[in-house]
Amino acid sequence: MQININVNGTDHSLDVEPRRLLVDAIRGDLGLRGTHIGCDTTSCGACTVLVDGTPIKSCTMFAVQADGSAVTTVEGLKGADGLSAVQQGFSAEHGLQCGFCTPGMMLVSTALLEENPDPSEDDIRWAISGNICRCTGYVNIVKAVQWAAAAARNGGEEG
Amino acid sequence: MYPPAFEYQAPDTLEGALAALAELGDEGRVLAGGQSLIPMMKLRLAAPSHLVDINRISDLSYVRRENGSLCIGALARHNDVVGSDDAKASGVVSSAAPWISDPLVRNRGTVCGSVAHCDPEGDWNSVMLAARASVVAQSSSGSRTIGIDDFIVSFFTNSLEPGEMVTAVCVPIPSGASGGAYMKLERKIGDYATVGVATQLELASDGTIAQAGIGLTAVNYQNTRASAAEDLLRGETPSDELFAEAGAAAAAASDPQTDVRGDAEWKRNVVAVYTRRGLAQALASATS
Ligand SMILES: Cc1cc2nc3c(=O)[nH]c(=O)nc-3n(C[C@H](O)[C@H](O)[C@H](O)COP(=O)(O)OP(=O)(O)OC[C@H]3O[C@@H](n4cnc5c(N)ncnc54)[C@H](O)[C@@H]3O)c2cc1C
Numbered sequence: 001m002q003i004n005i006n007v008n009g010t011d012h013s014l015d016v017e018p019r020r021l022l023v024d025a026i027r028g029d030l031g032l033r034g035t036h037i038g039c040d041t042t043s044c045g046a047c048t049v050l051v052d053g054t055p056i057k058s059c060t061m062f063a064v065q066a067d068g069s070a071v072t073t074v075e076g077l078k079g080a081d082g083l084s085a086v087q088q089g090f091s092a093e094h095g096l097q098c099g100f101c102t103p104g105m106m107l108v109s110t111a112l113l114e115e116n117p118d119p120s121e122d123d124i125r126w127a128i129s130g131n132i133c134r135c136t137g138y139v140n141i142v143k144a145v146q147w148a149a150a151a152a153r154n155g156g157e158e159g
Numbered sequence: 160m161y162p163p164a165f166e167y168q169a170p171d172t173l174e175g176a177l178a179a180l181a182e183l184g185d186e187g188r189v190l191a192g193g194q195s196l197i198p199m200m201k202l203r204l205a206a207p208s209h210l211v212d213i214n215r216i217s218d219l220s221y222v223r224r225e226n227g228s229l230c231i232g233a234l235a236r237h238n239d240v241v242g243s244d245d246a247k248a249s250g251v252v253s254s255a256a257p258w259i260s261d262p263l264v265r266n267r268g269t270v271c272g273s274v275a276h277c278d279p280e281g282d283w284n285s286v287m288l289a290a291r292a293s294v295v296a297q298s299s300s301g302s303r304t305i306g307i308d309d310f311i312v313s314f315f316t317n318s319l320e321p322g323e324m325v326t327a328v329c330v331p332i333p334s335g336a337s338g339g340a341y342m343k344l345e346r347k348i349g350d351y352a353t354v355g356v357a358t359q360l361e362l363a364s365d366g367t368i369a370q371a372g373i374g375l376t377a378v379n380y381q382n383t384r385a386s387a388a389e390d391l392l393r394g395e396t397p398s399d400e401l402f403a404e405a406g407a408a409a410a411a412a413s414d415p416q417t418d419v420r421g422d423a424e425w426k427r428n429v430v431a432v433y434t435r436r437g438l439a440q441a442l443a444s445a446t447s
């Protein structure tokens with residue numbers, strides 16, 4: 001089937017079998033390998049992308065279902081003037097160790113801050129609760145999101 | 160992992176979906192949130208030959224009050240219920256919504272898909288039993304309403320006919336003082352219930368219990384109504400002793416299995432305790 005999807009601001013036309021998973025279209029057909037496959041059974045959130053702004057598990061959606069949608073992957077977080085606040089926060093607060101969960105963590109955090117620019121610690125923990133991290137113990141991930149929220153409030157200055 | 164090949168269509172109207180399902184008969188399968196069906200296909204536990212994707216039928220994406228009921232359309236995601244003011248009309252529905260899976264699954268999975276799936280470990284059918292819900296089933300030849308007790312046939316089996324799909328699930332909004340609660344024991348966020356208990360109470364003007372609803376998750380081969388416990392409550396004046404008796408009756412109606420989540424006897428005890436606590440919480444919100 002022919003589908004049209006906008007990924008990180010660029011339009012793509014792809015010919016995919018209906019059974020092709022969105023994550024495989026992103027990684028395989030488009031070569032964007034920042035979206036990870038962890039469990040492949042809808043349990044870990046490593047494959048999280050935003051579809052029309054909403055975070056979902058791309059291993060559990062068919063590419064044909066994204067026809068006509070705008071998809072954001074980790075590669076799309078960086079803006080014209082450099083890393084996004086969330087990306088800077090993960091760097092400043094050491095919000096990652098091996099980095100495998102990080103793309104998913106940054107995408108759910110980006111969606112959270114879009115909806116709620118001033119989240120409490122509970123709001124942050126709730127928002128990332130579908131994403132599993134085997135390394136950090138989550139403390140620095142929470143701090144990274146708090147850093148990003150503060151930075152955005154201060155007009156792009158460090159939090 | 161990738162699923163077996165299938166034919167796919169994504170109609171953008173309900174009529175289109177019903178026409179496709181009519182034509183496909185036994186071969187057609189509805190794809191809603193895909194949060195149960197796609198994992199099952201990837202694990203090759205399901206191999207539908209033809210999927211009718213309802214995700215483009217935006218008319219079915221609602222949570223609203225209709226003629227004294229709270230109705231949830233077939234495309235309403237779990238998260239649409241979490242955020243809905245209308246859903247607060249049913250305490251048991253609104254308290255269950257945040258307990259379903261994790262935020263990412265809630266953004267995609269639907270309430271009606273969960274009801275249709277009839278997974279005994281799924282939470283929604285216990286909620287629907289407690290709230291005495293009706294399922295609206297439509298086919299190209301018409302529509303019918305099925306009481307939730309008749310809709311749930313068994314383990315992963317509902318009473319839809321080929322060509323039919325669920326278009327909504329509706330729970331009556333109690334007219335008098337009422338309250339409800341969903342109590343779920345889970346090992347971690349995103350896990351299915353070790354035990355779940357849905358309770359709803361409606362009070363008469365003299366403070367006695369006019370109607371009681373209790374639904375049990377993950378303790379039988381299907382979501383179960385604790386009828387004997389409901390019978391004990393109806394017409395009585397609420398008290399801690401009465402709620403403890405109802406808890407014991409609900410535990411007697413459960414036949415859990417020993418598994419990684421715990422042993423059977425312990426789970427039965429959790430049913431007793433969660434029923435008692437759920438009823439107390441339902442009473443507190445009915446009288447506040
Ligand atoms: C990691 C994980 C954790 C989960 N945890 C929980 C949990 O804690 N509690 C819980 O209750 N659920 C849980 N679920 C299941 C989740 O709630 C699903 O969303 C739900 O079971 C199915 O809804 P769906 O819309 O995704 O349906 P789908 O997966 O699209 O469909 C499921 C089945 O129902 C049929 N169907 C769907 N919609 C209709 C319709 N309108 N008419 C007729 N048939 C239909 C399909 O044909 C299919 O057979 C979890 C899922 C995952 C992946």
Ligand code: FES
Pocket residue numbers: 036037038039040041042043044045046047048057058059060
């Ligand atoms: S790879 Fe998709 S949820 Fe784990």
Ligand code: FES
Pocket residue numbers: 095096097098099100101102132133134135136
């Ligand atoms: S940083 Fe290693 S899994 Fe999260």
